[in-house]
Structure formats: C-alpha cells, structure tokens
Amino acid sequence: MKKTKMITRREFIRRTSLAAVGGAVFLTKPEWASWNAEGPAEAAQEAKKSKVVLIRNKDVLDERGRPVAAVVQEMLDTAVKELTGKPDAVASWKTLIKPNDIVGIKSNVWNYIPTTAEVENALKKRVLDAGVKESNIAIDDRGVIQNPVFRKATALINARPMRAHHWSGVGTLIKNYIMFIPDPDNYHGDSCSTLASIWDLPHVKGKTRLNILVMLTPQFHVVGPHSFNPKYVWSYYGFLVGFDPVAVDATGLRVIQAKRQEFFGEERPLSPPAKHIFTADTQYHLGTADPNKIDLVKIGYDQDIFI
Amino acid sequence: MKQRTAVCAPARPKLRLLALLLVLISFSAGVAMAQSLDNLHSILPAEVNGWKKAAPPETYDKSNLFDYIDGGAELYISYNFQKLLAVRYKAAGDEEIVIDIFDMGNSYDAYGLFSHGREREDGLTGQGSEYNAGLLTFWKDRFYVSILAYPETEGKKEIVLRLGRKLSQAIPQEGPLPPVINLLPQPDLVPESVRYFHHYIWLNSHFFIANQNILLIDDDTQAVLAKYKTADKPLHMLIALYPDETKAEKAAQSFLKNYLPDAREGMAQLPDGRWTGCRLAGNRLNVVLNAPSREVAVSYLESIGTGRPPGK
Numbered sequence: 001m002k003k004t005k006m007i008t009r010r011e012f013i014r015r016t017s018l019a020a021v022g023g024a025v026f027l028t029k030p031e032w033a034s035w036n037a038e039g040p041a042e043a044a045q046e047a048k049k050s051k052v053v054l055i056r057n058k059d060v061l062d063e064r065g066r067p068v069a070a071v072v073q074e075m076l077d078t079a080v081k082e083l084t085g086k087p088d089a090v091a092s093w094k095t096l097i098k099p100n101d102i103v104g105i106k107s108n109v110w111n112y113i114p115t116t117a118e119v120e121n122a123l124k125k126r127v128l129d130a131g132v133k134e135s136n137i138a139i140d141d142r143g144v145i146q147n148p149v150f151r152k153a154t155a156l157i158n159a160r161p162m163r164a165h166h167w168s169g170v171g172t173l174i175k176n177y178i179m180f181i182p183d184p185d186n187y188h189g190d191s192c193s194t195l196a197s198i199w200d201l202p203h204v205k206g207k208t209r210l211n212i213l214v215m216l217t218p219q220f221h222v223v224g225p226h227s228f229n230p231k232y233v234w235s236y237y238g239f240l241v242g243f244d245p246v247a248v249d250a251t252g253l254r255v256i257q258a259k260r261q262e263f264f265g266e267e268r269p270l271s272p273p274a275k276h277i278f279t280a281d282t283q284y285h286l287g288t289a290d291p292n293k294i295d296l297v298k299i300g301y302d303q304d305i306f307i
Numbered sequence: 308m309k310q311r312t313a314v315c316a317p318a319r320p321k322l323r324l325l326a327l328l329l330v331l332i333s334f335s336a337g338v339a340m341a342q343s344l345d346n347l348h349s350i351l352p353a354e355v356n357g358w359k360k361a362a363p364p365e366t367y368d369k370s371n372l373f374d375y376i377d378g379g380a381e382l383y384i385s386y387n388f389q390k391l392l393a394v395r396y397k398a399a400g401d402e403e404i405v406i407d408i409f410d411m412g413n414s415y416d417a418y419g420l421f422s423h424g425r426e427r428e429d430g431l432t433g434q435g436s437e438y439n440a441g442l443l444t445f446w447k448d449r450f451y452v453s454i455l456a457y458p459e460t461e462g463k464k465e466i467v468l469r470l471g472r473k474l475s476q477a478i479p480q481e482g483p484l485p486p487v488i489n490l491l492p493q494p495d496l497v498p499e500s501v502r503y504f505h506h507y508i509w510l511n512s513h514f515f516i517a518n519q520n521i522l523l524i525d526d527d528t529q530a531v532l533a534k535y536k537t538a539d540k541p542l543h544m545l546i547a548l549y550p551d552e553t554k555a556e557k558a559a560q561s562f563l564k565n566y567l568p569d570a571r572e573g574m575a576q577l578p579d580g581r582w583t584g585c586r587l588a589g590n591r592l593n594v595v596l597n598a599p600s601r602e603v604a605v606s607y608l609e610s611i612g613t614g615r616p617p618g619k
Binding site for chain 1: 376377382383405407409424439440442453455508511513515516517565566567577578579583
C-alpha cells in the first residue's frame, strides 16, 4: 500500500485560509478535497469534465419498495445512451464491451440494501447483447478473488448502492472494489482513505467500463451494530451512472449530505468523513471529485432531487 | 538533531498521585465476571406477545464476528470484544427481533462502545441507553446490548424495551466508568459528546486531528474526547492517560512537533484564529482544541481533574 503523507487538521485550516484570501476557495468541496501532496488539487486536474448521468423515475419502485425490472432496464439504458451518445442501448453497450471480453459484474450483497437482482440482470442482459458468451460473464461480490471469470476478466462493471458507512463515511463505487484484495481490514484505517489504491492493482487497473451507483433507496445515516435503520433510508428512485467512479461517488455524496441537512435540520457532517472519495482524486488521481469538473446530466423525475 | 522538549506545565504532586491511582484502578476494575452469555440467554422468555424465541442462539467470537457484522466487526474488536450472543425472536412472516449481546470483557469497553455510537441518552435501561426508531442500545457492566426491531411499531417498541429491561435486570451489577471520564470539567459539557476509546481511529472519527497516530493512542491508553459549548463554535477537550510518564512525554512531543510546531508554552493559535494547546501532567496529556482564546484554552487545561469550573 502506498505510504500516506502526514495530513493534519491544522494543515487543512492553513490551506483553506489561504484559499479564502485568494478568493479561490472550494466552496462545494468538503475539507479533504483540497489536500494534495503536490499542491493545490486544482493544479493537478485536467480541464476535461467527467460526465455523470443522474436518472430518476418514480415508477422504479413498486408499492413494497422493490425495484421494477422493466423500469430499471429502461433507466440504465437511457443513462448509457446519454453517456455514449449512441441512439440505442445495444449500440451503446457495444462501445463499452466487446464480444471477446470476459466480464465481471461487481455487485454488492449487503442484505439490507443490496445492488438487487433487477440491476444485476439488467446489466447482464446488455453484456449478453454486446455479444459476450454467458460463460464469460459472472456476477459476484465477496467471492471475486476466487471467481474464475473475475480472475480472467478483461472488463468490469461496477454496481452498488450508496449508503452511510461507519468506516468510510459512505459506501461507494470506489469502496466496492475492496473485495479485490485479500486483506480488506488493512484499508479501514484513516477512514479508508487509501481505497483508491486498489484500483491501481494489476487485476483491476483499467478494466472498469461502467460505474452504476444505485440510488434507489440510499441510506444517509448509520447507527447500531448492523449499520441499518429504515428511518435513515429513503426512496430517491435514481441511478448515478458514469465512467469516472470518483465523479459518480462525489455526486452521490452531495445527495447524501443534502438529505442529511434536510433530515436533521442542521449541518451534520458524516462521521467519519468520506475522505476516500477526495483522496481518490487528489492523491490517487482516479478521477475528479470537483463538482466544477463534473458534467452532471439530470434525466427524469426532479422532485426532491437535492442536487 | 536537537530534540524538541515538550513545553508543559509541571505535574503537581496531588495530580500525579491521582493519576497513578486512576491507572491502578483502570487495570483492576471493571473485569468482574458477573454473568455469562448463556445465563442471559436463559432468562429471555420463550415467547413474548406472540413472538417466539428461535433456538439455538448464535455465538460469535473474534474469529468469526466478521461473518455476522458485515464490515463493522473491527469497531467491536478494537473495543476488546470477547463474545457475542445473537438471539432472534420470530413472528408471522419474515419479521424478527434481533438481540445482540456483546461481552466486551470489562465495563470500560462496554461503555466506550456505547459512547462511540450514541447520539443522546434516554435512561430507559442499563447504565446508559438510547432508543431510536426500532433500535435499542444500552450498556451495563461488561455488556453492550443491541435490540433491533425493524420496521418500528408501537407493539414492537414495547417488546424491545421489555426485553432490554429484563436483560438489564439480569446483569446483577453496574460496572465502573473509565476513570478518565471523571477528569472532564463539567460546566458546558455536551454529555452525549463524551467518547471513550483506545484507538486513534475513533478519535479521528469524531474529531479529525491527523491521519497518523501523532498522539500515540493505543490499547495501553485510555482516552476521552468531549465537546463544550462556547459562545460560538464548540471547543473540544481530549484527555489521554498513558501507562507511564515516558510515553505521555513522547506523545506530547509528537503532538507538538506534528501539530503545534510554533507553540509557546504548549499553546498556539491556528490559522482560523482558534487556540489549541496541551499540558502534560504525569502520565496524562490534556489537550484543548478550538478554544476561542488563549485564556479560555488555559482555563480549560487548568481545570482538568480539579473539580473547578474553567474560567471564562
């Protein structure tokens, strides 16, 4: 694991004070965002924006709160078309996946708020439509290290729900790859700030073709040993989809923070902070967490959108 | 390289004696074996309001707690987790009430675990409890108990509280609080902000200081963090009890070197105008964070363990 530079609260205060004097403070970023061993985060960023699609549809959940498969498929198709600029879903997926690819769909099986079979099946269908043999597709979470398809994978699809998390602030697309290492515990220190380093490992690096942050029923606060309370789960009816996992996670985090503000009636920062999203940007350069460098496209239901 | 000397107030003899006593107490108290998990399981009724106790209960230890608590076991293990008994009550359909009884080995860690997660205290049961939308957590002696009943209904809430009180009554004695808690000045203290821990990650979880363990907080340390109301932003107090004066001195040096390199008499004003400082007292390091002025910071540091309120 990459040795991390010493970062202190004091250093953050110093940097933000200087930025304020210069009129260049990152108002939309939390404090961790401006920390970069090489200098201001902005200097290290490329000018190109990361596109993130937020798609919402109130019909995606049935009366019991379960995803409706057909609506899930339609929403994901629309998002991918928007991302690729292609007129139909299959053509879009063919720009992402080739017939000879071996595809691992990295899911999340947390029993209270899983990725859901409806999302997994919608993704698998389009991978099949792209011409990949069924035997070359696997859906897995905790078994990815042993899974023969994942071990040979040439392409990964990353799909998981966002939820508050007591180690990392929020469970994210970046964090979803923690199962690709044998020692996840070693990444829990310092609010999981080194998670993005996993994306640089040889069996993961450069393979991710699409990131889907499931925002159907996110959880914005965490209490208790099982980290779940329906009081802190709400129906958002959405997906955040993009090629840049950091941009997608950072956008999802803004939704979570806005919901917390609304629910608690005051600014209630996540504890611990979702530092790993911003170190993924400023230290590991996996993508951008800066809203100014994210091209957010909103499609569909716009009530209580929070962003 | 010339070694930096921690500039801290000399320990007064009375305070030093108090600190030594606290450490002695800390290594001898709170470990009485009063009740077993099996006994606690046996006192739970076979049925309550139509909910039936499923058998057998599940038990977990450090080796397999990860199987039960997805992604969260490290929290419990860092608080000296020994064993968990999970009991389920089932009703019609898939609904269940889940009782998790954690044996934390001693009362300090049971309290510490409770203090880590609580947002308020309601005094419903045990030595400290919090009920929130279908989840009751409480601690008593060396046990930390969680009773979940989702989604919440009035009927389930009544059962959850009844089961919680029954368990609390079955734990015959109360356990001592970590003595370091008693050193906190009381005026303007936000009670639910008091967090006890011996792993620096939990300090950062509630008040980020540095991404490395610059205060040398580990399993041999007893630390408490608490928030105090002030006229504007709250200030925080951290008190850490180390196993000996040498380690406390090293921690003070590390803190000054890494966080307050420009400190004078252990005190510095940060770029946001707030004051942070530390005082060494025998094996104890007192730290005040985000004080509105130097005078307030000094008054808080000087009031620790004296029973006197800080001056304003």
